[in-house]
Amino acid sequence: MSILPDSVQNLIDEFSKLPGIGPKTAGRLTFYLLSKGGQDVESFSQAVKNLRKNLVVCEKCFNISEISPCDICSDPKRDISKVMAVEEPLDVIALEKTGYNGLYHVLGGVISPIDGIGPENLRIRELLAKLKKGNVSEVILATDPSLEGEATAMYISKQIQKENLPVKVTRIARGLPVGGDLEYADEITLTRALEGRKEY
Amino acid sequence: MSILPDSVQNLIDEFSKLPGIGPKTAGRLTFYLLSKGGQDVESFSQAVKNLRKNLVVCEKCFNISEISPCDICSDPKRDISKVMAVEEPLDVIALEKTGYNGLYHVLGGVISPIDGIGPENLRIRELLAKLKKGNVSEVILATDPSLEGEATAMYISKQIQKENLPVKVTRIARGLPVGGDLEYADEITLTRALEGRKEY
Numbered sequence: 094m095s096i097l098p099d100s101v102q103n104l105i106d107e108f109s110k111l112p113g114i115g116p117k118t119a120g121r122l123t124f125y126l127l128s129k130g131g132q133d134v135e136s137f138s139q140a141v142k143n144l145r146k147n148l149v150v151c152e153k154c155f156n157i158s159e160i161s162p163c164d165i166c167s168d169p170k171r172d173i174s175k176v177m178a179v180e181e182p183l184d185v186i187a188l189e190k191t192g193y194n195g196l197y198h199v200l201g202g203v204i205s206p207i208d209g210i211g212p213e214n215l216r217i218r219e220l221l222a223k224l225k226k227g228n229v230s231e232v233i234l235a236t237d238p239s240l241e242g243e244a245t246a247m248y249i250s251k252q253i254q255k256e257n258l259p260v261k262v263t264r265i266a267r268g269l270p271v272g273g274d275l276e277y278a279d280e281i282t283l284t285r286a287l288e289g290r291k292e293y
Numbered sequence: 294m295s296i297l298p299d300s301v302q303n304l305i306d307e308f309s310k311l312p313g314i315g316p317k318t319a320g321r322l323t324f325y326l327l328s329k330g331g332q333d334v335e336s337f338s339q340a341v342k343n344l345r346k347n348l349v350v351c352e353k354c355f356n357i358s359e360i361s362p363c364d365i366c367s368d369p370k371r372d373i374s375k376v377m378a379v380e381e382p383l384d385v386i387a388l389e390k391t392g393y394n395g396l397y398h399v400l401g402g403v404i405s406p407i408d409g410i411g412p413e414n415l416r417i418r419e420l421l422a423k424l425k426k427g428n429v430s431e432v433i434l435a436t437d438p439s440l441e442g443e444a445t446a447m448y449i450s451k452q453i454q455k456e457n458l459p460v461k462v463t464r465i466a467r468g469l470p471v472g473g474d475l476e477y478a479d480e481i482t483l484t485r486a487l488e489g490r491k492e493y
Contacts, residue, residue, distance in 0.1 A: 096364075096365075096385065096386055096389050097386065098347070098348055098357060098358060098359045099347075099359070100340075100343045100344050100345070100346050100347060100348060101344065101348070101357065103340045103343070104340040104341060104343075104344050106340075107336065107337045107340040107341075110333075110337075111322050111325060111326075112321065112322070112325050113318070113321070114322075118313070120383055120386070121312065121313070121383070122311050122312070122314075123344070124381065124382060124383050125311060125312050126311075126341070126344060127344065127345070127348075127357065127382075131345055133310075134341060134342075134344055134345060135342070136307065137307045137310075137341050138338050138339075138341035138342040139338075140300075140303045140304040140306075140307040141304060141307075141326070141334060141337050141338035141341060142334075142335070142338040142342075143300045143303070143304075144300050144301065144304050144323070144326060144327065144334055145300070145327070145331055145334060146300050147298070147299075147300060148298055148300060148301070148327075157298060157301065157327065158298060159298045159299070164296075165296075181324065182324060182327075183320055183321070183324050185296065186296055186297065186320070189296050
């Protein structure tokens with residue numbers, strides 16, 4: 094005999110599928126929605142239902158958008174000589190807050206043999222094709238400073254070298270995060286911070 | 294110019310309304326759903342939509358259920374002489390795992406003047422009416438061991454005394470949690486653990 098009504102157990106199961114949400118949190122979220130009026134539940138359900146509605150992948154930068162090319166790619170004020178290669182759409186949102194004014198190229202992930210993702214599964218070919226057109230003077234590799242992110246950045250930079258493209262390839266700096274504490278930094282971060290030191 | 298498509302921002306906003314989910318987590322959950330197939334998004338949306346479908350509040354114990362009286366209240370094997378008063382339906386799920394065989398009474402919250410919740414907003418009147426029928430020999434007060442939970446338990450026990458009902462009123466034990474560490478326990482918990490000591 095199940096204690097919970099099917100519809101409740103069903104939503105708990107669906108919440109549990111999301112990353113970082115275990116069965117306890119899923120239960121709490123479900124009962125929170127239950128305690129809310131039917132209007133809130135309906136608007137949440139609609140928001141999920143409409144998520145993919147009108148959504149396209151930008152033909153130029155492969156970011157998600159409502160139109161293609163997206164607002165960033167079709168903005169005449171952006172500096173088209175700079176392209177920043179990032180892993181996912183969420184990275185674009187974070188980077189837009191820095192005031193960066195160039196274009197983006199969403200790779201769609203990182204090279205990760207353990208998950209069966211090779212270079213051919215990412216949009217690296219498309220990036221190289223973009224660079225070959227000759228309008229880009231700098232490509233900024235802004236993949237995560239993780240093992241996979243570093244490997245992907247290195248792979249892309251080697252491919253660009255191999256093709257002998259006249260493009261400056263840069264990698265975002267790795268070092269101590271602002272507000273961080275030197276004493277607690279790991280040795281790899283410290284090594285990178287030293288390597289990347291600048292004249293004052 | 295918003296960077297995110299409306300439908301994406303909309304779901305991020307909806308996720309952010311849930312307790313314990315900030316805008317960053319909401320973004321992560323939304324992009325996780327985006328990376329999944331349309332089928333997964335659809336089944337999640339359906340689960341939310343159907344949450345309140347066929348759901349009723351049990352007329353006896355006020356737990357949520359698909360039928361009224363609920364499976365627990367209508368189970369002839371349960372001991373109807375015991376009633377456990379709990380705050381919410383989630384508490385019933387936790388207590389069912391202990392093998393408790395009596396009935397429940399879901400209060401629907403705790404007395405919390407700061408949130409404008411008085412005794413009249415809880416199902417205390419209904420509990421007293423149930424006890425007056427004379428079938429119950431013990432009422433177990435299983436509200437949380439928080440300030441509000443203790444106050445609610447004390448209020449209920451006083452009401453029962455006032456009505457002069459021939460019912461044994463018990464409160465779940467407060468003490469050290471199993472697997473806990475005495476050295477790290479706070480002084481109130483330790484005081485309660487000492488007060489509740491038993492002969493070995």
